[in-house]
Every structure is written in C-alpha cells, then in structure tokens.
Amino acid sequence: MSLIEPRTLKGFRDYPPALMIPRERMLETARRVFRSYGFAPIDTPALEYAEILTGKGGEESDRLIYQFKDHGGRDVALRFDLTVPFARFAAQHIGQLGTPFKRYHMGPVWRGENTAHGRYREFWQCDFDTIGTHANAADIEIALVIHDLMTSLGFERFSIRINNRLVLNGLLENIGLADRAVPLLRALDKLPKIGADKVCDEMQRTAGVTADQARQILALAALQGDNESVLNRLEAEYGSNARTAEGIRRLRELLAVATEAGIPRDRLTIDLAICRGLDYYTGTIYETFRLDKTDIGNVCSSGRYGNLASHYTKQQLPGVGASLGLDRLLAAMEELGMIRDVSTPAPVLIVQFDPARLGAYQNLARRLRGFGIGTEVYPEAKKIGAQLQYAERRGFSLALIAGSEEFAQRVWKVKHLATRTETAVDDAEVVEFVRSRLT
Template identity: 55%
Template sequence: MSLITPRTLKGFRDHLPESMLQREQLIDKVRSVFQSYGFSPIDTPALEYEEILLGKGGEETDKQIYAFEDHGGRRVGLRFDLTVPLARFSAQHIGALGTPLKRYQIANVWRGENTQKGRYREFAQCDFDTIGTKSMVADIETALVIHDLLVALGCEDFKIHVNNRKILTGLLASLGIEDQTVPILRCLDKLAKVGIKDMTTEMLTIDRVDEAAVASLLTLTEIRGSIADIFKSTRRIVTNNALFTAGLDELEELIHGLIVAGVPESRIHLDLSIARGLDYYTGNIFETFLEALPAIGSVCSGGRYDQLAETYTKTELPGVGASLGIDRLLAAMQEIGVLKPMQMGAEIFVVFFDPDRRDDYIRMTRQLRLAGLRVEMYSDPKKIGQQLKYANRRGHRFALIAGSNELDQGHCQVKDLNTGDADNVSLHDGFGTLVDTLKEKLSAL
C-alpha cells in the first residue's frame, strides 16, 4: 500500500503542544480583559452565505474569500473576518439582545492571500465590538481595550496609531475628488514605505488629482508636533467642510478620553496617513504596532463602522470594535523572544515502579487528582531512571516514588525534581498527609 505524504495546505498550520499552551494562556488573558469591560462571548458559523460576505470589505477582500458551492447548491463562503458576520448577527438578533450590544468572539477566519511570517490563510482573531451607539465613549473604550490587551499579554512597547476616516474624506470632498477616495487612500498608505516623491508621482496618475490636491494631502500628513499642535494646524487646512471638522472632533475626543483614562501619551500615535484597507470603516480607526517588530504589521486593528449592517436591516446599527490577531502576535512574540518557556506536564509525576503495584499507583493518582492536584502517572513500568528523565524533561515538579519497600512500610517518597531532595511521606491515613505535603510544597515554590 502506498503512503500518502502527510502535509498541510499553504498558510494552514498544525499547532504543537508547546505553542498551543502559550496560545491558550494568551487567549485566557484576552478573555479576562474583554470581560473586565463587560463584553460577552458569542459564536457564529464559520460558513456563511456568500452574499452575506461579499462586497463589505472591498474588491481585494472579496477576492480573498474562500467561496464555493455546497452540496445543496448554495453559494457559501468561509468568513473573512468576524466583523461582517457580527453585522449579520446583529441585524438578526438585536431585537432580542437590545443595544448597546457589547460582545467578543475568538474564532478562526480564512483569507486566501499569499503567506508570510505572521500572515496565514487560517488564523484566529480576538474580536470585540460595541453595536448600537455612536457615542465616543465606545470609541474610547475600544482603544482602551486594545491598550489593556497588549499590556496584559506582556507587551509594554507598542503604539496605537489612530486616525479618522472623515478627515480624509472631508478633505477630498472639499477638493471635489471624494469619488477617488479608495485609490487615494491606497496610495497614501504607501507614504511611509516609498517616500514622498514616489507617492506623489503615483498620486498624480489618479484621475482628476492635481498638484494642488496632492499638496493639501501632504500638508495633512506632514503635520508634526505635539498632539495639541497637530490638531491646531490640521483644523486650518480645511475650514468649509463639516465632515472634515467632525472627523477632527471625533479624533480629538478619542485621544482626550485616552489621556483622561491614564494611557501614556507615548503609546498613542496620531497618524493621519493610516487609512485601513477595509472599506466599511467610517470614523475613528486604529492600528497597533509593536516597537520591537513593526515589520510584522498591525497586531490589533479596528475602527468605527456606522453603516456596515445597513445591507441587512433598516434598523440603524452603528458599531465600533477591533480585532487582536493572536496568531500574528504569537509569531511576533516568538520572534522577539519574550515568551517564557511553559511547563508542559502536570505538576506531580507518579512513577510506575513495581508492575505488581499498578493498582496502588492508579488509586494514588486518582485520589490526588480528586484533591485538586494535576497529576500524571507514567504509562509503562520502565526503569526508574528513564521515568525520571522523562519527568524532568516534561517539567514535572515532584515525582512520587513508591516501590514495594515503601508501600509495604506505608509511605511514599516525594522527590523534588529541581533540587533532587526526597522526603518520605506517610500513607497511613490514606492520602491525606500526602496531599497536604504536596500542596504545601507547591505553594512554597
């Protein structure tokens, strides 16, 4: 019989125990941050009707959606993000749930794009959103969650880049070229990478964009100084456009709120050139970069999207939220080397010493677990040295060694695998003394 080569698809990965433990630990922290802000968990199907998914994020994202026909002839697609399914979910259930709806969802999404480090075709997003309010308080809290998430995950050096879609849209409207917003945004996004000269050249190839327009755009992105100075200078660029002014007001209110909440100003970066490719954003937008590894891209992005649900319902459902890319963040943290090695095994290891005493070990292991300890019993009565070697490698803290000698005398050896010290503990009262001793030793670590 010929063997099938075991392999995984491009951009799809297996998760081994070591990195999965890290991942689950990070996700636990993410959950507790979400819950500390009053967000509740929901889940939605991986597969949606294609029509739900298409046309929400823009042309590029449509091309990246895994779409196919199911066995019933329905056009379906794997979700590209968690925000669009949320819009559908909200339109369907908001009557039962009421507003504002604060929910989070940690789940996989799929994108058929080319891979790179920290860019996969299947990856998990930790998405949180507030639906049903236009209040800037929701925007402020969104940014605060982003901030607290990164701190909780052990990242201290990061910057949250903030901007507001209305500023640029308003500026373009005042120039009469708002219908060119998408290509202009795309071009502007490259500023940091290609420089002013190349960007200008490309900008001028866009229909109806002249040098005066480019000059205005550059003025906007080139403003430097303190946050207050930036706002003051920016306001002077366009004075006759309500959208532009509204965008600035919203952004200013957002930043003000963050400062009031105690976020260090060094972690906020007012970046009028960030655009965000997703078409559905309408107001404040966020991108988060790690100082140590900006090249891996944004690890947590989002923004306000006030019209996303309008294709599903006539009820007005404005929303704001963001997504933490846990896989990308994990890749970044591994790259930077900030992750501490984790203990893989249970804390207690029971040596399968004497084959004739198997039942005693099973009983002992079981009783310790019932007492709340994490215990692993070795599966084969191999030589004790080998078992200890295994226990050591797996990171168990204490080994319980009990051959016929110990068991006949009614005690058990407790060996500290870090120091090598071993104590005899009585088993005369069942396992009570053993449990107490182990708990004492563990809490003393």
C-alpha cells in the first residue's frame, strides 16, 4: 500500500496537548464566568444555507466564506463568525425562548484568509450577548463580565475602556453631520494607528466635512483625564444635546453601579476616542487592553447594537454583546509565563515497577483520583529511568514508586520531579502527602 503524506491543510493546525490544555482551561474559565451571570450556552451548526451567511459582512467577507454544494445540491457554507448564525438563531427561536435572552457561544469558525500574516483559516470565537432589551443594566453587566473574565484568567493589570456612541452622535447632530456618521466613525477608528492629522484629512476626503468640523469631532475624542472630570467637561461642553446627555447619563450609571458592585475604579476608563468602525453599534462601546502588554491589542471588545437580526425578521432585537479574543489572550498568557509547558493534565505518575502489582498501582491511583488528583499509571514495566524520563518530558509533578521492598514496608517512594528529591511515605498517609505537595 502506498502511503498518504500525513499533513494538515495550509492555514490549519493541529492542537497537541501542550496547546490544547491551556485552550481548554481558558474556555472552562470563560464558561464559568458566563454561567455565573446567567448567560446560557447555545450552539448552531457549522454548515448553514449559503444565503444565511453571505452578504452580511460585505463583499470582501463573502470572498472568504467556504461555500459549496451539498449532496442534495443545496448551496451551503461554513460559518465565518458566530454573530450571523446567532442572528439567524434569534430570528428563528426568540418567540419560544422569550426575552431578555442571554447566551454565550464558543466554537470554531472558518475563513479562507490569506495566510501571509500568520492568520489561521480555522479559529475559535467566544461570544456573549444579552438581546431583547434596551436597558443600560445589560450594558453595565457586560462590563462586569469582562472584568471577571480578565481576573478569572489571571490578569490583574488591564483597563476596560468605555465610550457611548450617543455622545458623538449628539455632537454630529448639533453640527449637522448626523448623516455622515459612517465614514466619520470609520476614520475616527484609525486614530490610534494614524494620528489626528491623517484622521482629519480622511474625514474631509471621505465624509466631505470641513477641516473645522473634523477638528470639532477630534476635540471631543481628545477629552482626557479621570472619569469624573471627563464626564463633567463633556456635560458642560456638549450636554445640551439630549442624545449626548443620555450617553453621559448611561456612562455615569455604568461607573456608579460597577463601583458599588465592587469593581476597582481604575479598571474602567472613559475613553471618547474608541468608537469601533462599524455603524452597527448604537450605544455603549467597550475595548479591553492589558496595561503591561499594550502591543497585543484589544482582547475583549463589544458594544450595544440597535437590531441584531434585521436580515431574517421584522422583530426588532436590540442587544449588547462582546467577543473574547481567545488567541490574543493565549498569546499574552504565554508571553507572561502564565502557561506551564506541560502535555499531561495529570500531575502524578505511578511508575510500573512490578507488573504483578498493577492492581495495587491502580488501587492507589483510584484513591488519588477520588480526591481530584489526576493520576496516570505507566502502562509498561520498563526501566525506571525510562519511566521517569517520560514523566519529566510530559511535565508530571510527582512520580510514585513501589517495588517488593516498599510493598513489604507498606510505603511509597514519592519523587518530586523538579527537585529530584525522594521521600518514603506510609501507604496510609500517601494521599494526604501527595495533596500537600501539589498545592
């Protein structure tokens, strides 16, 4: 038989244990946080009717979609994000599910991207949203969830920057530019990358505004200081517009409730320069940055939108949601040394010294597992050196060894692999001893 070369497609990758263990841990942490707020899990198929997915993110996005005909000749496509399937899902089921509806959704998506920039064609997304309510309470909760996600993942130094589209929309209304919001937002979104002068140029070029108008918008975005003083100046300078005033009220309420709920004040920062380029967003905007590693970019962004599922239903479904940047966070955790390089989920290896004692080895393993301590029994009675090498290479913490001498004395040799120190421990005390060495 001629062999087939074992390889993955360009732009795709395998996840061996060393990559998969931290990914699973991250997904579990996120699930725990979502559930603690009452967000419920959903899933949707990887494949949808092509008409459901295409035309939702513009032409360029459509070109990236994997499309084909299925066995029944239907035009089908692989989902390229979790937002469009959620919109379809909501339109289809919201009558039965009722509102408000809070969901999280984690899963792979597929895009036929150019792989030149290290992009993968299959990657995971992790979204959460509350739909069916205009209430600011839902927006506030999203900020609390982002905060808890970051701390639960082990990050301490981060900043959630917050804005509200209503603030800028009020200004645009005042200066008669409400109908130019789309190109203006798109230009403003580039501020951190290209600077104020180039944004000013672009606004004049693409939105047809005057230099003075562009400068007025940039002046709003440039308001800086502590949250209280920014809001006070906003109110004094722009608060006469009802829309802007409502934006300010919502931002104030968000900060007040978060503080009363117990979120440290310095974790939330009003930042009038963040706007997210899409006109899809209508209210609160969030971006989350790590302060110790700003070059990694925004790791959790989100916003309030006016209508989720307009392509599929006449029912208005406002909502607010966010997307956790799993790959960026994993990269950050790797750089910060927050991920141990292990390829076993179990900390304890029981060496198979004497094959006739397999029952005794598995008996101790079960006792340890009963206390939540992952324990592997090496399957073969190889030389101890080879078994210990296996244990070190995979990243086990402890190796337990017993031969006829130890069985006669009813003890286990507990070997701490990092220090290569060994302790003889009584069989009756070994579970407690192992527990104490692992915490």
